[in-house]
Amino acid sequence: MKPLILPVLLILVACGTPQEQCIAGSTRDARVVNDLIRETEGNLARGYALETGIEMKPDWIDCTPTPTRENPTPPKDMCFEDVPTEVTRPVAIDLNAEQAKLASLREKQASQAVQAQAIIAECRIRYPE
Secondary structure (H helix, E strand, O other): OHHHHHHHHHHHHOOOOHHHHHHHHHOHHHHHHHHHHHHHHHHHHHOOEEEEEEEEEEEEEEOOOOOOOOOOOOOOOEEEEEEEEEEEEEEOOOHHHHHHHHHHHHHHHHHHHHHHHHHHHHHHHHOOO
16 A cells, blocks of 8 residues: 555645645655655666766857947857856765665655555545545
8 A cells, every 4th residue: 555655645746726735745755755765776776876066167158249339230259158067977875875775765755654644634634625
């Protein structure tokens, strides 16, 4: 029964009735834990984590001067300028620690699934459809 509850919650998040909003708001932490489980499983499958950051990289941009009364149609000009760019890099991880983290997250997911049943029942009583 537990594996069915969390996917149902994710479907309900996309809807907007008061009951669904109640359920979505009350089970936000469960969605975060599910996302962390997927990320950790991916890290273990790859053998490394992925870290996203911002680097400044040169890129061609439009440097055409602003038109003025003296020069209403300035010639188009392009130049290099450093722009922030999102990059993803591999990062070494301790696979044993990552496995322990996954086990801990799965325990948390199981306890949240039990709590979610009570929350869903309460939301259905408070906001019948």
